[in-house]
Amino acid sequence: MKHPAPDNDLLGEFLISARSFTEYRAIFALSDADLHGRILDCPGGAASFTAEASALGATVTAADPVYARGPDDLRRLAITETDRGSSWVTAHSTRYRWDWYGSAHRFRAMRHAAAHRFGVDLIEHPNRYVAAELPSLPFPDDSFDLVLSSHLLFTYADRLDADFHLAAMLELARVCVGETRLYPLVDHIGRQLGDLVAYLRKELEDKGIRTSLRETSYEFHHGAHTVLVLN
Numbered sequence: 001m002k003h004p005a006p007d008n009d010l011l012g013e014f015l016i017s018a019r020s021f022t023e024y025r026a027i028f029a030l031s032d033a034d035l036h037g038r039i040l041d042c043p044g045g046a047a048s049f050t051a052e053a054s055a056l057g058a059t060v061t062a063a064d065p066v067y068a069r070g071p072d073d074l075r076r077l078a079i080t081e082t083d084r085g086s087s088w089v090t091a092h093s094t095r096y097r098w099d100w101y102g103s104a105h106r107f108r109a110m111r112h113a114a115a116h117r118f119g120v121d122l123i124e125h126p127n128r129y130v131a132a133e134l135p136s137l138p139f140p141d142d143s144f145d146l147v148l149s150s151h152l153l154f155t156y157a158d159r160l161d162a163d164f165h166l167a168a169m170l171e172l173a174r175v176c177v178g179e180t181r182l183y184p185l186v187d188h189i190g191r192q193l194g195d196l197v198a199y200l201r202k203e204l205e206d207k208g209i210r211t212s213l214r215e216t217s218y219e220f221h222h223g224a225h226t227v228l229v230l231n
């Protein structure tokens with residue numbers, strides 16, 4: 001995994017982004033029942049989903065290679081990366097729909113709050129954050145009832161090839177006894193990836209994994225309103 005430098009744009013590095021519970025809930029249409037099982041967030045990044053869902057009583061594990069870093073380094077990184085991501089989005093604002101966030105200012109504030117919440121939880125509950133790198137996770141088969149995977153697969157299709165996507169999705173499905181939900185199905189500059197999605201669905205179906213496309217009410221990149229579900 002490449003480590004980010006604060007002044008690089010999103011083309012060179014994986015962003016360590018910090019989505020909130022509210023964003024995850026909207027993206028993945030999470031029901032109260034979804035929050036009762038064992039949940040894996042992979043990649044967890046600096047998202048506050050794990051902290052906030054755990055505070056509501058959920059059992060959540062976050063996995064990401066960046067968790068191999070020390071907590072102080074990671075807390076700093078969560079903030080600088082939030083600034084990097086927010087600056088990118090502001091500079092490319094026409095690529096996005098703003099009705100969900102309201103404004104770039106509110107977007108940045110929400111991500112900053114999430115990054116702070118992540119940093120506090122990382123110190124208080126380090127056991128929730130497991131350093132792990134797809135396509136190989138350190139969990140037994142069927143460890144989770146729900147797996148959420150946001151903004152790695154498809155987002156970085158310009159540097160992660162189809163073989164990586166397939167191996168990663170098979171691994172996410174291996175550790176999940178219920179649904180694995182993936183979003184978005186566009187890349188980080190908003191290109192639709194219909195051919196890649198179709199190829200992966202066929203490969204997964206051939207291996208006995210059912211796939212479906214589910215509409216979500218959340219849409220930030222124009223046209224990114226579909227979740228891929230494996231089960």
Ligand SMILES: C[S@@+](CC[C@H](N)C(=O)[O-])C[C@H]1O[C@@H](n2cnc3c(N)ncnc32)[C@H](O)[C@@H]1O
Nearest residue numbers: 016017018019043044045047066133134150151
């Ligand atoms: C854009 S962030 C998404 C974080 C979070 N899911 C969110 O939506 O805010 C992408 C994350 O993917 C992580 N990552 C990069 N390579 C990975 C891999 N091979 N396996 C798992 N995570 C990886 C990065 O460290 C980064 O935290």
